[in-house]
Amino acid sequence: MKFVIQKDRLVQSVQDVMKAVSSRTTIPILTGIKIVADHRGVSLTGSDSDISIESFIPTVEEDDQIATIQESGAVVLQAKFFSEIVKKLPLDTVEIEVTNKSNYQTVIRSGQAEFNLNGLDPDEYPHLPQIEDGKVFQLPADLMKTIIRQTVFAVSTSETRPIFTGVNWKVEGNELICVATDSHRLALRKAAVETEFEEAYSVVIPGKSLSELSKILDDSSDPVEIVFMENQVLFKMKHILFFSRLLEGNYPDTSRLIPTESKTTIELNTKEFLQAIDRASLLAREGRNNVVKLSTVEQNEIEISSNSPEIGKVIELVKSQRIEGEELKISFSAKYMMDALKALEGTEIRIQFTGAMRPFVIRPIMDDSILQLILPVRTY
Amino acid sequence: MKFVIQKDRLVQSVQDVMKAVSSRTTIPILTGIKIVADHRGVSLTGSDSDISIESFIPTVEEDDQIATIQESGAVVLQAKFFSEIVKKLPLDTVEIEVTNKSNYQTVIRSGQAEFNLNGLDPDEYPHLPQIEDGKVFQLPADLMKTIIRQTVFAVSTSETRPIFTGVNWKVEGNELICVATDSHRLALRKAAVETEFEEAYSVVIPGKSLSELSKILDDSSDPVEIVFMENQVLFKMKHILFFSRLLEGNYPDTSRLIPTESKTTIELNTKEFLQAIDRASLLAREGRNNVVKLSTVEQNEIEISSNSPEIGKVIELVKSQRIEGEELKISFSAKYMMDALKALEGTEIRIQFTGAMRPFVIRPIMDDSILQLILPVRTY
Known part of the structure; x- marks a missing residue:
C-alpha cells in the first residue's frame, strides 16, 4: 500500500471514524483504524462493534486531485497515535506506505518528518455488517x-x-x-x-x-x-x-402515557421560564432531587420557588400569557424541565397539567410535531 | 446593610475574589465572600488564608453611578451560591439587603427574582494582613x-x-x-x-x-x-x-547552575523546532519519560528522534541557522523543552550545550533578559 493524500481530508476522515473507536475495547484490533487504498480512493474504518464508521476519500473530487494511489493495499494502525500524528504533520500532503508487508511496518512522511509505525494485519479486522436489503x-x-x-x-x-x-x-x-x-x-x-x-x-x-x-x-x-x-x-x-x-x-x-385531557393550561415565554427555572435550581441542586415548585398565582402569574434549608430559598414570579383551569401547586425536577425547554423550539410554550400527581405535557404553541412529558415529584 | 449595584461590576468583582476562595478549606467561614458596604462603595473579599483578594467597587466612577448605598454594613455569603446567583440575575442592577441583623439573612433582588440566603457573621471573617511599611x-x-x-x-x-x-x-x-x-x-x-x-x-x-x-x-x-x-x-x-x-x-x-561556557551552539527557528519536538513527543509520551533525542548532523541540520518499541519511531531533520563546536548527541524531556520554547519570545533561539550530561541553556537570539535551562536525560 502506498499513496499520497491531502492532509486536511485525511484529518477530517480520521476524526469522523474516531467517533467509533473506543480505547476500552476488549478486541485489541479495534483500537486501530483500518486503512484501505485502491484505484477509487482511500477508505478508513473505525469500530467498537456497536458502532462502525467508514469514511471514504475519493482520488478525485470536483477536478481536485485529493489522493494519488501508487499501490493498492490495506493496513490497521493504532487509532490514538495515527490520529494525533496526522493532525501535527508539517505539510499539506502526507505519504503513507506499508514498507514491510510481512509485519505491516508503515511509514508516514510529510516534509522532513518521518514516522515508522508498527501496523496490524487488516485481514484480522472485523468485517462491517453487510448492507442487505432493508x-x-x-x-x-x-x-x-x-x-x-x-x-x-x-x-x-x-x-x-x-x-x-x-x-x-x-x-x-x-x-x-x-x-x-x-x-x-x-x-x-x-x-x-x-x-x-x-x-x-x-x-x-x-x-x-x-x-x-x-x-x-x-x-x-x-x-x-x-x-x-x-x-x-x-x-x-x-x-x-x-x-x-x-x-x-x-x-x-x-x-397511553400521554394525557389527552388537561385540567390546568399555562402558556409561557420559553426563555423567561427557562431562566427562572435555572435560577431556582441554583439552590435546588443542593437538595437531593433538584426539585423546584410551580404554583399558579392570581392575575396571569406563576410562582417558581425552591428551598434548601442550609442555604436559603428563592421565589420568582413569571408572567403567563394565559392561565386556564384549576389552581395548581406542583413540584418537578429542574433538570428535566430545563432539558425539555432547551429541546423545544419556539418562543412560546403551552404546559398542560392534569393534577399535581399526574405527568404533564409541554409543547410549543403552534407546533404539534414535538412534545415533552415530565412526571412530577411528590412534595406537597 | 442595603445597596443597589450594577450587576456587571458585581459579577466581575465576585469573579476576581473567587480566585482566592477554595472549597477545600478547613476554616468554614472562608467558603464565603465577605461583603462590606460603606459610603465609599462596596468591597468584596475572598481568601484561602494563603491568598487573600479584596476587590472594591466605588459608588461613583467617571460620573457613572455604580452603586447606591442605602445602609452601611457587612455580611459573609456562601461564595459558591452567591457567585452563581449574581451571574444569573435577570436585570442589570441588583439589590442586596441584610434583612435580619441577628442571623444575617440576606435578600438578593433583581426584577421578579428574590433570593433569601443564610448569611454569616462578618466579624468572624479573618482580617486581611495589615499593610505595613514595606x-x-x-x-x-x-x-x-x-x-x-x-x-x-x-x-x-x-x-x-x-x-x-x-x-x-x-x-x-x-x-x-x-x-x-x-x-x-x-x-x-x-x-x-x-x-x-x-x-x-x-x-x-x-x-x-x-x-x-x-x-x-x-x-x-x-x-x-x-x-x-x-x-x-x-x-x-x-x-x-x-x-x-x-x-x-x-x-x-x-x-552557579548556569554554565558560562559552551561546547556546542545551535541556532534554530523557535516554531519549527517546537513543532518537531511536539511531533517526536507523540511517540515519546508512551515511554516512561517522554524523552526525545537530538543529534547534530552535517550541513547545518539537527536530527530529532524518538522511539517507542511497541508503537514505532519517528525521525525528523530540522534546519539550523548555525551549528558551532563539537558534535553532539543528547536526550531530554520533550515536555520540558516544549514548556521552555513556549515561554520564550522571539522567532530565533540559541541553545548552548556543554556536553551530553551537562545542563544546557536556551535563549532568544538578541535578548538577554530570559533564559531557560534543562538537565538532559542519560540515554546514550
Missing part, C-alpha cells in the same frame, strides 16, 4: 440532527431496562415518530418522511449511537439515507457509512 | 503577566522541598530577577525596575499565588504596585488588593 427512507442531515437533539437526552442511563437506553424510531405511513424515555420523562418528535413501507416499522437505536452520529452530521440539508436492517441500522451520508446495532426487544407503547 | 516598586500589569508566564511553569509540584514550589523574586539595584526551578529545569527572567532599595531584597512567592494573580492581571500597561512585607507580598491594582503569603526559607543560589 427498509429505506431519507431525511435531510440538519433535520436529523435536530430530531436527535430533541429526543436523545431523555434516554435512560441505567442498564436496568436496556431498551430504554435507546430511542424508538417508528415509521408509520409517511410519518417518523421518535420517542425516548427514562420513565421519569419522555421526549417525542414527529417528522414527515416519504416511504414505501407497507406496514409500520419500529426499531430502537442506542442513544450513544445517535449522539455520535449527530456529531458527524453537518448542518446542510443534504439527504441522509436510513436503511433499517435485521439487527442494524445504516446511515448513509455522502462519503460516510455509519452503522449501529439495534437494541433487541420491543419498545413499550408509550402513547 | 519595600515598594512598580511593574506594568502586562509585563508582570509575561514574567509570571515565563517562569511559574518551572516551579516544583512536589512538596519534598517546599521552597521550590515558589518563584524567587529578587531585586538587586534596578533589576528584578525571577527564578523558578524544580531541579530538572530552570526558568529565569530579568526586568528593569525603579527602586530605592538600599540593598538586595529576595522573597519566594508561591507558584499558585502567581498563577491566580496572573488571571486577574489585565493586558494593560497600568502600573501594579508590589509591596514586600515581612511574611506577605501585596500586589496593588486599581481596585484590587492581592495578598499572598511568602514561602519561608532561603532560596538556593542558582546562578
